[in-house]
Amino acid sequence: MSDYNFAYLDEQTKRMIRRALLKAVAVPGYQVPFASREMPMPYGWGTGGVQVTAACLTPEDTLKVIDQGADDTTNAVSIRKFFQRTAGVAVTERTSEASVIQTRHRIPETPLTEGQILVYQVPIPEPLRFLEPRETETRRMHALEEYGLMHVKLYEDIAKNGAIATSYAYPVKVEGRYVMDPSPIPKFDNPKLSGTPALQLFGAGREQRIYAIPPHTQVISLDFEDYPFEATKAPHPCDLCGDDGSYLDEVITDDAGGRMFVCSDTDHCESRRAAGHRGRMSPKENAA
Amino acid sequence: MSDTPLLTVEGITKTYGGRIGCAVVAFDLWPGEVMGIVGESGSGKSTLLGCLAGHLSPDAGRVVFDTRADGPRDVLAMSEPERRMLGRTDWAFVHQNPRDGLRMGVSAGGNVGERLMAVGARHYGQIRDQALDWLDRVEIAGDRIDDRPRQFSGGMQQRLQIARNLVNGPRLVFMDEPTGGLDVSVQARLLDLLRGLVRQMGLSAVIVTHDLAVVRLLADRLMVMKGGHVVEQGLTDQVLDDPQHAYTQLLVSSVLQV
Numbered sequence: 001m002s003d004y005n006f007a008y009l010d011e012q013t014k015r016m017i018r019r020a021l022l023k024a025v026a027v028p029g030y031q032v033p034f035a036s037r038e039m040p041m042p043y044g045w046g047t048g049g050v051q052v053t054a055a056c057l058t059p060e061d062t063l064k065v066i067d068q069g070a071d072d073t074t075n076a077v078s079i080r081k082f083f084q085r086t087a088g089v090a091v092t093e094r095t096s097e098a099s100v101i102q103t104r105h106r107i108p109e110t111p112l113t114e115g116q117i118l119v120y121q122v123p124i125p126e127p128l129r130f131l132e133p134r135e136t137e138t139r140r141m142h143a144l145e146e147y148g149l150m151h152v153k154l155y156e157d158i159a160k161n162g163a164i165a166t167s168y169a170y171p172v173k174v175e176g177r178y179v180m181d182p183s184p185i186p187k188f189d190n191p192k193l194s195g196t197p198a199l200q201l202f203g204a205g206r207e208q209r210i211y212a213i214p215p216h217t218q219v220i221s222l223d224f225e226d227y228p229f230e231a232t233k234a235p236h237p238c239d240l241c242g243d244d245g246s247y248l249d250e251v252i253t254d255d256a257g258g259r260m261f262v263c264s265d266t267d268h269c270e271s272r273r274a275a276g277h278r279g280r281m282s283p284k285e286n287a288a
Numbered sequence: 289m290s291d292t293p294l295l296t297v298e299g300i301t302k303t304y305g306g307r308i309g310c311a312v313v314a315f316d317l318w319p320g321e322v323m324g325i326v327g328e329s330g331s332g333k334s335t336l337l338g339c340l341a342g343h344l345s346p347d348a349g350r351v352v353f354d355t356r357a358d359g360p361r362d363v364l365a366m367s368e369p370e371r372r373m374l375g376r377t378d379w380a381f382v383h384q385n386p387r388d389g390l391r392m393g394v395s396a397g398g399n400v401g402e403r404l405m406a407v408g409a410r411h412y413g414q415i416r417d418q419a420l421d422w423l424d425r426v427e428i429a430g431d432r433i434d435d436r437p438r439q440f441s442g443g444m445q446q447r448l449q450i451a452r453n454l455v456n457g458p459r460l461v462f463m464d465e466p467t468g469g470l471d472v473s474v475q476a477r478l479l480d481l482l483r484g485l486v487r488q489m490g491l492s493a494v495i496v497t498h499d500l501a502v503v504r505l506l507a508d509r510l511m512v513m514k515g516g517h518v519v520e521q522g523l524t525d526q527v528l529d530d531p532q533h534a535y536t537q538l539l540v541s542s543v544l545q546v
Contacts, residue, residue, distance in 0.1 A: 148402060152391070152394055155398050155415065156394060159397055223410075
């Protein structure tokens with residue numbers, strides 16, 4: 001252990017965050033203001049998510065941290081180390097073994113189960129922000145359920161691009177009431193928000209907001225009758241594990257147009273490869 | 289014609305500290321009628337319009353609107369959701385400066401469609417068709433539908449603002465100097481357009497202006513304000529051709545003849 005209080009934050013702060021979390025769970029999709037603390041990392045690196053995770057962690061928890069689906073990128077590694085050091089909790093890369101998962105911009109491919117908590121890092125919690133810059137006005141619009149403006153954004157998308165071109169941070173309506181920004185997850189992940197048995201918590205540190213989707217909550221992606229919502233992904237199978245149903249990253253491999261598509265969820269990809277699945281660019285099996 | 293006025297205004301008073309914004313203004317507006325409010329700068333006409341449209345809260349008085357569902361109701365006593373709903377459906381507000389009434393970052397089609405989407409339209413094709421229809425009615429070419437208002441001239445912006453406000457068939461339109469800041473030929477076309485739309489849709493309107501030509505063309509009745517008080521009201525041509533109050537006489541005689 002270290003000289004830090006368990007999970008870095010002091011107990012009064014965690015208590016304050018838990019209060020906000022309880023309120024957020026009670027009013028699904030509603031943005032609850034909270035007194036966000038300075039964290040030992042820059043804004044935009046997941047200060048909101050880290051505070052929510054710190055408030056949820058118990059010594060018995062197993063933590064998984066992912067960044068764009070990957071367990072091994074800077075953001076994921078540093079946050080995982082942070083909690084290993086300040087909370088001494090067990091960590092894992094396996095989605096199914098984790099009890100708390102902090103994520104940046106993805107939902108794991110492995111379906112979440114009851115008792116798991118998924119914590120999102122949120123840059124801008126207000127879905128109406130780019131259409132209506134006044135906070136007083138957006139809060140009033142949420143209060144009075146005036147969400148016509150959200151459709152103006154989708155209208156503009158279709159008018160400009162012929163289809164709803166918003167591909168991440170795609171606005172959703174939670175339990176028929178609040179319109180919510182699901183954080184910049186690809187819209188491919190939107191259907192996974194709905195009806196999940198896990199608890200989903202969203203923390204925005206700089207903007208000082210917490211919101212939540214309780215388990216088994218209905219979450220609907222906004223759309224038009226003649227332009228329905230579509231969960232899109234690159235139309236390829238994974239080049240390493242051959243899965244054609246998972247969300248893919250495009251990786252440029254040389255300067256001659258070479259590219260490969262790989263699962264963005266590293267845990268999903270690795271467990272498939274361990275189970276013997278192979279993709280187009282998998283290394284050849286060693287004959288020896 | 290129905291026997292209840294669309295809008296009944298009783299004793300509207302608004303003071304800014306010790307200064308009078310407007311004092312004890314009362315009038316009835318009947319369905320299909322256009323009421324003009326004229327006066328010099330600072331006479332309280334914009335304050336009055338703001339009070340009527342719910343942008344300002346008056347210190348005293350009542351604004352009773354004949355709602356579709358529940359008949360006459362005091363707008364000022366309504367809850368905020370109801371008042372804002374009214375603002376999106378039966379009421380419309382045309383600002384003097386189109387930049388206040390339009391979303392400058394959103395295309396013309398999106399601007400016109402916003403009120404439709406605000407009351408629940410969720411079919412892109414139908415919203416776009418209606419937007420095209422309205423752009424045509426306000427004489428904006430259909431191929432400008434995806435351009436932003438920034439790319440429009442001042443007169444076009446003002447016509448776009450009118451289309452945006454009238455698209456879902458409001459019954460009462462508030463206009464604050466709708467022709468302010470436009471040159472005379474554009475003004476004339478806009479007035480022509482407004483007159484056509486008002487007659488065609490059977491709109492009631494309250495028009496605030498300092499331009500007597502505008503009220504001469506559009507308004508059935510006229511109210512002259514000075515220092516927050518109504519000094520004279522009556523039929524438009526009666527007031528303009530035979531002004532009784534000294535201030536109205538001054539106002540009418542100060543119009544330049546060309």
